Amino acid sequence: MELFPTSLRLVLEQLPAVARESLExxxxxxxxxxxxxxxxxYSFVREDGTLTEQDQGAFVPSKEQCRALLERVTNHSIYAVEEELRRGYIxxxxxxxIGLAGRTVLDKGAVSHLRDIAGFxxxxxxxxxxxxxxxxxxxxxxKERTIRHTLIVSPPQQGKTTLIRDLARCVSSGEWHHxxxxxxxxxxxxxxxxxxEIAASDRGVPTFDLGPRSDVLDACPKAEGIMMMVRSLSPEVVVVDEIGRPEDADAIYEAIHAGVRVLATAHASDMSDVFARPVLSKLAADGVFGCYVFLSRSGKKVEHRIVTAxxxxxESSRRSNRSFGASPRDDPSEKQLGRWTDHPVPGTSPVAQTHVNVKARTMPTIRSPAMIAPRGVDDD
Known part of the structure; x- marks a missing residue:
């Protein structure tokens, strides 16, 4: 709350308890x-903190308040966060x-940074x-006494980062729950x-609980970070969020052939979306991931479905009765409620999914011992 200018903070501090407790x-x-x-x-907020579904009568932040907010989130130095501005968030x-909206400045056809920021x-x-x-x-x-190569899949704001954070904590703590x-x-x-976002590091130190055996490369590009991890920190499991670029895939191939297990997330609704994204499609077709976790959310409840490769x-070779794109989170359809079905949902159109031939390949074993150690003995 201290990030907000006083006038904005006073409004937000008056939000109803039910909204504050589940604020996203x-x-x-x-x-x-x-x-x-x-x-x-979602709701609009009046000046007294009460909520309304109508935009009329809601509190309207001024240009001065937005400018003050930008000064606070950039610590009064726009140039110090130039790389974040290029990517559209801080x-x-x-x-x-904090996602940012404003006017983009281009350099040779690519986004250089944002200016005239008017949305947060x-x-x-x-x-x-x-x-x-x-x-x-x-x-x-x-058999290998570890986690399988896993891809967690869902549209935005369904809980991927929250899940991968706690999975990292469990693996690092040896809390296998089996x-x-x-x-x-x-x-x-x-x-x-x-x-x-995973560790929320403050000057290199994670502020979230990630277990006793986790190392974090903060604010590091995924592809470069994976290779740095493999070369210098000898991880047994590498965790990355939101893969999707060709260089991400190249680094993942290097990691799995070095005997490292990979736990990653990606934006998609289902397997047909996975195969519609070229990078993810190649990883899936090559049999990189041993299983997939699909998340679906309704209100505060998040449901998951685990699918083997x-x-x-x-599933990808069958016809899917769905329309493209993610369902709204308040959509009462069976898909949004987490009940996947082969039967048509009223109002949707059947769409053929891509047929993919999987290349069978044996995954390399990790360095952990294959024999079960005696109780009480660390098997590392």
Missing amino acids: EIRIRENRPLEISYGSR TVSGGHR NVRIARAKVGFGAQVLPGLLDL PAARDWGSRKVGIVDERS EEAMR
Whole structure:
């Protein structure tokens, strides 16, 4: 709250308790109504902190208030955050990411930076310890005594980063949540935190609990960070958020052939979206990921579905009764509620999914011992 100018902070401090407890986004747009997102809802905010679904009568941030907010989030130095401005967001202490909207400045056809910034989307970061316990048992490679190469998939704001953060904590702490893994030790985890959201590091020190055996490269590009991790920090599991560029895939190939397990996230709704993205499609077709986790959210409830690589390929080769794009989070359809079905949902059009031939390839084993160590003995 201390990031906001006094006049804005006074409005936000009066929000109802139900909104404050589940607050996810604060959208501040110059000379336009103040908006918040909480749970599966959004509302405009009046000057007294009360909520309304109508934009009329809502509090309207002024140019001066937006300028003051920009000064605070950049610590009064726009030039110090020039790289973040080029990418359209600034991450502040606590892992909260502030998306920016304004006029782009181009250099040889590429975005150089933003100017005349008049829109802010403050995304609230929260750790949910225990979230990973529901998912991790289905991701284990019991033979190799570690986690399988895993891709977590969902549209934005469905819980990918929250889940991957807690999975990293579990692996680093040796909390496997599976009876067959009760004698396993923990694993060394390397986290490449390009957007400073997973660890929320403050001067290199994570502020979220990531377990005792995690190392973090903060604000580092994913592809370069993965290679730095493999070369110098000897991780057994590498964690990265939001892959999708060709260089990300190249680094992942290098990591898996070095015996490192990969835990990653990507934006997509289902397997057909995965195969519609060239980089993800190649990784999937090459059999890189042993399993996929699909997240679906309705209100505060997040449901997950774990799919093996083989099941994912069969699913991708069937016809899918869906329309392109993610459903709104307040959409009551079966897809949004997390109940995937082969039967048509009223109002959607059947779309054929891509057929992909999977290349069978044996994944390299990791360095951890294959034999189960005696109880109480660290097997690292």
